[in-house]
Amino acid sequence: MDAFGDLLRGVRAQGSLFGSSTLTPPWALHFVDGAPLTLCTVLSGGGWIVPEHRPPEPLRVGETLIVRGPAPFLFVDEVGTRAEPVACGAFCSTPEQGGTRHRLGWYDPHDEADGGDGATTLVVGAYPVRGEISRRLLDALPVVLRVGSDGEPDPVWEHLAAEVATDTPGQQVVLDRLLDWMLVCALREYLDRPDSDPPGWYSAGRDPVVGGALRLLHGEPAAPWTVASLAERTGVSRSTLAKRFTDLVGEPPLTYLAHWRMTLAADLLTERETATVAEVARAVGYSDAFAFSAAFKRVRGVSPSAYRAAATAPATQAPLVRAGSPG
Structure with a gap:
């Protein structure tokens, strides 16, 4: 086992929250559940991630941002949009289900009634991280980590979309493992960049x-x-x-x-x-x-x-x- 792989053994998704929100401007989501790592990407549209006490970061189609907690952050259509609480409704997860309150299920890119033109579809995975082994990895990461995009959604996230849209046996296990895969690939891509400052190990x-x-x-x-x-x-x-x-x-x-x-x-x-x-x-x-x-x-x-x-x-x-x- 190499050092990177060993640290990732302590960073495993178990019952992590997956969901999506199809949003029409103006809108804002406020994430305050304090997840140690949150993966955010968009399958359509775009917006801004606004970490606490840090500059806003744009998030466009196919890009993924990993936000290191536990500080709260916003996802907004435009910088300066205020988040106001609203009724959650039938298609929302609750804090008792794991934290972030947003629509569950998935949008159909071929269904014009689902979101409509100009809508943004956000995909979120709140990632539980526990223990001192995991802390060694978290300490090596910036508050916001960006994974590049070629302008198209990542095929893995499209597979996540298909999995979330169906209620099948073992669904949560599949989702957890897909999030593991996405996290490892994103971290490797970041740490391998010439402009990154990876730890010595x-x-x-x-x-x-x-x-x-x-x-x-x-x-x-x-x-x-x-x-x-x-x-x-x-x-x-x-x-x-x-x-x-x-x-x-x-x-x-x-x-x-x-x-x-x-x-x-x-x-x-x-x-x-x-x-x-x-x-x-x-x-x-x-x-x-x-x-x-x-x-x-x-x-x-x-x-x-x-x-x-x-x-x-x-x-x-x-x-x-x-x-x-x-x-």
Whole structure:
């Protein structure tokens, strides 16, 4: 498993909200459910994404914007349009269904009665992201990430359209996996751009030596790694591996491993609430629970038990979402 793929294991769509809104100007949608990642695209028309405290971003046919939460944002026909709450009606999802309040179902591009000329059809996927593994990926992303367009809707989104329009067994699983596919492709396209600033672990994944070392560390995080054993497995000297790894990733191999182990441990502490600290320690390569606790506190600033107690405390309910048109 490479570092990018490993981080994406913690970013999985499960019961994520999909929907579309066919809108005729003037209109505005206000997204305030605080989703960590929201994918937005349009199949017809266009508009503006207005993140909180950031410049507006145009969104045209076939383009996709990924907005990193939890700050709210607007989708409007023109910059300056005000969002006013309106009655939702029968074709809306509710906050109890996952967050964003907008029309469910899909438009038919061949049906002139569905939206009409000049209408904008917005497609939205609110993406749940949980855990410290996921946070490492989110920290590498800008608030708004744009994926280019050739002027036509992405075929994957058209497949989403067909799937959402039918009520079939396993529909949510299919939608979740399609969103996973779209997210991975969008992130790869962004991180591979010459003008992007990807984290060291992403760029280093292409290096034949450091990439191999990263795959070993992510594939076997609990193994008793040393610089010597990593160098032997990657076919270079210890000094070569240490220098090349540090130059490309930004920290020495064993420092990277220690931070990755603590990231894994943080998620294990919250996901396996019945596991003891000693069991979590063994799962990430520590035979001594005391040594693990000391290392965890050094990296995270709190003991494993204190981290678990804080992370599993009841969360405050997210606010509702408003969708509307100016009054």
